[in-house]
Amino acid sequence: xxxxxxxxxSDRSVALRSQRHFNEHNNDxxxxxxxxxxxxxxxxxxxxxxxxxxxxxxVMTRCGRYLLLNYPRIFTLGLVTREGATREQIAQSSFxxxxxxxxxxxxxxxxxxxxxxxxxxxxxEVTGPDPGYVSCSIFIAQAAYALLDKPDIQGGVxxxxxxxxxxxxxxxxDDRGIHFRVKYQGDxxxxxxxx
Numbered sequence: 001x002x003x004x005x006x007x008x009x010s011d012r013s014v015a016l017r018s019q020r021h022f023n024e025h026n027n028d029x030x031x032x033x034x035x036x037x038x039x040x041x042x043x044x045x046x047x048x049x050x051x052x053x054x055x056x057x058x059v060m061t062r063c064g065r066y067l068l069l070n071y072p073r074i075f076t077l078g079l080v081t082r083e084g085a086t087r088e089q090i091a092q093s094s095f096x097x098x099x100x101x102x103x104x105x106x107x108x109x110x111x112x113x114x115x116x117x118x119x120x121x122x123x124x125e126v127t128g129p130d131p132g133y134v135s136c137s138i139f140i141a142q143a144a145y146a147l148l149d150k151p152d153i154q155g156g157v158x159x160x161x162x163x164x165x166x167x168x169x170x171x172x173x174d175d176r177g178i179h180f181r182v183k184y185q186g187d188x189x190x191x192x193x194x195x
Contacts, residue, residue, distance in 0.1 A: 001040070002038050002039065003038070003039045003040075003042065004036040004037070005036060005039065005045065006035070006036055006037075007036055007037050009035070011035045012033050012035045014159050015033040015035075015159075015161075017159050018159040018161040018162055019033070021158070021159065021162050022162075031101075031103070051075075051076075055068070055075070058075075070082075085130075085132070085133065093129070093130035093131070093134075094129055094130065094131075095126075095127065095128055095130075095135065096125060097125065097126045097127075098124070098125050098183075099122075099124045100121075100122070100123055101121065101122040101123075101124075102118035102120070102122075102189075103118050103120050103122075104116065104118055104119060104120060105120050119187055120186075120187055121184070121185070121186060121187070121188070121189050123182070123184040123185075124180065124181065125181055125183050126178065126179070126180050127178070127181075128178035128179065129177055129178075138173065138177070138178055139178070142169060142172040142176065143160070143163075145172060146164055146167035146168060146169040146172060147167070149167060150163075150166065150167050
């Protein structure tokens with residue numbers, strides 16, 4: 001059994017802004033986006049919910065911020081320390097994100113009313129080394145290199161997918177240990193949809 005909780009970060013709004021850009025400039029059909037965190041135990045879900053509430057309350061006051069900054073080990077049950085991670089901990093860390101998609105094989109299948117059930121499904125995964133120290137550096141450095149090769153980018157505020165469209169960014173990441181792969185693509189539902 002899994003528990004899905006909407007992710008409170010900016011990921012969804014950034015993806016929707018990208019979709020709007022691609023619709024306005026490339027005439028691409030926009031997709032609907034939902035971002036969720038998945039938990040396999042109620043205990044972890046309850047712990048993280050309580051941690052989030054305590055954290056939100058503490059950051060609102062000077063005293064609370066002082067406590068969080070000076071005693072992170074207490075508030076994270078030892079997961080975060082002022083010393084940071086050791087090289088051994090970094091070497092043993094990794095990340096994995098799984099993405100699920102559902103859609104239509106054609107506009108005809110989607111129907112005029114938009115009430116048709118999706119008939120195409122995809123499950124993709126991104127994996128890599130330690131997300132905090134190693135992968136973050138790789139993401140940023142390779143984005144900078146990819147943008148150097150894209151002289152036609154306009155100034156202003158653009159989302160990462162708009163800025164990096166048409167570059168070799170994904171290949172650069174793959175060459176450095178951050179891998180993107182499609183685990184499943186087809187017309188049978190192989191995963192549990194959230195909605």
